[in-house]
């Protein structure tokens with residue numbers, strides 16, 4: 177579904193991504209983990225069309241999308257939930273969700289999609305007429321994800337969904353992501369700074385450090401070993 181080949185990107189003279197190769201297949205949950213400053217947000221912003229790559233190719237459904245405008249990409253089914261959630265705090269939950277469905281003409285399907293996200297995220301139903309700024313961090317994260325879903329994406333990219341959340345709340349958010357994947361077939365590309373909880377949810381993992389992919393593999397193969405930590409912290413092998 178998404179194939180990134182030899183991607184280089186950055187800011188002016190700073191090269192933040194150096195020769196990235198990464199794929200996401202339909203139905204997969206893929207995580208990119210790496211320390212602060214590794215280039216995780218740059219990667220998602222570049223794929224989402226918010227930055228133009230220096231070189232390399234990004235193919236989505238076999239079309240080259242490098243440099244394509246973000247609005248066009250979201251219409252093509254590629255949606256980013258950016259870091260910091262970007263919900264409208266002064267609007268209600270209902271209004272925030274309506275923005276996700278904006279531009280859709282299939283009103284009936286939209287109604288049932290809305291019903292489905294309110295079932296996946298029950299807290300949003302109980303706070304439906306409340307102001308989004310009054311939701312807790314985890315609830316705001318769920319609202320941001322729910323709004324993205326209503327854009328009917330084929331692929332949702334999420335920048336640090338666990339950022340600033342308590343461990344129990346992270347579990348809840350991850351549980352809802354798992355349900356979206358299992359029950360709705362949603363494909364997910366998620367970046368996180370912490371490796372702590374990802375292996376249960378991930379199909380495959382990439383470790384990004386200093387703009388390079390230093391390790392990648394199926395989560396099942398990385399679980400239980402020290403490989404992931406060693407790549408993350410940059411220990412020499414052996």
Ligand SMILES: Nc1ncnc2c1ncn2[C@@H]1O[C@H](COP(=O)(O)OP(=O)(O)O)[C@@H](O)[C@H]1O
Nearest residue numbers: 187190192210211212213214215216217218219
């Ligand atoms: N807007 C920006 N302008 C210049 N440099 C930036 C900007 N955003 C990020 N960087 C730099 O790019 C590198 C990667 O940053 P980022 O992608 O935000 O990392 P991560 O999301 O993994 O923490 C870092 O060296 C960071 O300082």
Ligand SMILES: [Mg+2]
Nearest residue numbers: 216217218259
């Ligand atoms: Mg970041």
